[in-house]
Amino acid sequence: MSDVTLASGRLNYPVSPHARRGGLHAVQRRVGILMLAPAAIAFAIVILYPFFQALGLSLFEDTLQSIEPTFIGLANFKAILADPETWNSFGITVIYVGGATIGTLVLGLGWALILNQPFRGRKALRALTIMPWVVPSTVSAFIWAWIFNSRFGVINGIYLELGLIDVPKAWLSTPEGALIAVILTRIWRSIPLFMAFFLAGLQNVDQEQIDAARVDGAGNWAILRDHLLPHLRPVLIVVVVLGVIGGLQDFDTIYALTGGGPVSATSVLSISVYRKAFEQWDIGMASAMGVLWVATLLPPAYFYLRLLIKKGN
């Protein structure tokens, strides 16, 4: 025990009589709050205030016809839940988010495994892989709209050249074609991010362990299944949660590529909210739908935050 410490455990430093108890902690706390304040204020203005305003509006009838919004309680929610279009929109959202997340997961992991191998030009290829992530989402949408275009599209060009079709096919005009197109666009945009996560995870794998497995006769599939995937488990969980959140938030790519059509084949929740608000001018219903949309985002967001906090601890 140090000679500046009393038997009680308290420090025996000379302390100013004006000093308050826990002074250093209090100062740290105040500095912490001060540092947090700008972000907290920005969050309150940009996110929290509009959210609570939307929450309030969801309880009102607020359309183009109504000069003043009228309080109607939960009627908007009742109407939305009774509307088959809403359930259709939920269904499309599930397919879109599920398809895009699984597709990105498989292709992102595969691509990361390839880029983890030593070969000439690996660095350049890694840098190029980031491109779809860097390109603005609407630009990505226009690139894919051109690829799928029924008259000038690349896919039709190749198919016609190979003689697989006689007349150009309107890919974006069938519900399945349009949905596949928006999912593929999302996958293409998300692969770089997933790949970066997986690549980081793969670079932490103990190479000696892999070599030992190979000596024991393990093939590629066995190494992936028994060694790499268990090692990547925490990364897998994070990318799946991030993929789901990103998919649920997506609007711009789908709007630019299909506008939610044909009919309402690609009308995910975000598109439905936009249509209700800015095409049908029903702000109350759009707000109610927005609240439901946020509700679908909460579970994955909560799960992700819990993971982060756990990891932090």
Add this chain to the structure above:
Amino acid sequence: MKLKKLVIATLAASLMASGAARAADLSWMGYSYAEESAKPSVEKIIKGFEAKTGKTVEPIASSFGDMQKNLLLRARSKTLPSIAQISERWLPSLSKLPGLVDYNTVLGKEYLEKTYAPEALAMGQIDGKQLAIPLMSGSIGMVANQAVLDKAGIKDLPKTIEEFKTDLELIRDKVPNSVPYAMATKNNSDILVDFLTWEYVFGAHVIDPQGKVVVDSDASKKALAFLVDLMKNRLVAPEIGRPDARRLVGQNAAAFYLDAPQSRAFLRSFSGQGKAFDVNVKPMQVPSLKAGDTPVSIQWAHLIIAFAQSNPPTKEDANMMFAEYLGDDAVETQFPVEQSALPGTISARANPVVADDVYLTAWAKNNTHPLRNEVGIWSNGGELTDILAQEVQAALLAQKSPEEAIASMGERMKASMTKAGYAQ
């Protein structure tokens, strides 16, 4: 010393702020200013007004597709412009905006009737109020591309739908990679105009003047079946909106499409040939059900609405001076003609610049009885447009039969109109 510096800095900042606030005497928000081909014409108007009155104008660009939405959003944030350019079909939905000026009370009913062509002025009236004045007017009618017709060996423009279909088949077979009729099959507001046109051709209606939904009729089913048949026979194509149609016609890859008289200006631009392309642009009558029927077209106009700058608004307000200036011959013989549309004023229409324009004369001759857009005019027009376009698309893409689509359209529209307060 420090205090002195602070006072000077504060004064400078205040002066700059007040200067910024007084940057312009009025703001003009319009979609023509957002269009590359029309922007120089709008700038000419603004310069002319500023030179004549000494008042300054701040132009605000908004694309046509976003204009209605932007006005409604600005109304919510209390940042409405002093004056705005709108499409005639938006007026009913915008008529409840706060501060909208009734021109009768400021410029006088007599002056307006003396200045503007009656049918153009009527498009700006709601419940006896003159809430908008016309900047330019016309109709939405059919345009043919002479070069494509020549390639297909078609000598005369089709008069009936039978002749129309025969010509479309000829074009499909003789002009490879073409879309014979570039009908709007995407973008809800574009589908609305094209479907309405064919509804009227078949003698059908969607909503009557009292607000009753009447679309579920045999005539409507026949109209939609006609369009579905065109799609099945590859005479129209999916994924085409109005801008796509203009590009296709401008590049000699489509023979017919529906558009406003501005068509000529768009086609000059999209063909890359400028005025040299005019020989190919042929305004024509929309083919009728049988020979002798009155050809169909739909009312179309660009209107000007204003938001009060003083209470009550007066003729001396900058925006009222601007609105009055827009009716001046200097503007009306320039802007509409450059945009290939008819001016809204009587004197400009009589001016040789307009009267001697072969294209405008042909347009007026072919579209003598434009009909009202009976869907877009209702306060729930946005929802009605979505419903109509979705059902038409569903039929065109073979997801529903024409009968099912029309029945579903009727049911959904009735529910929407009932919700909006129009008894069914």
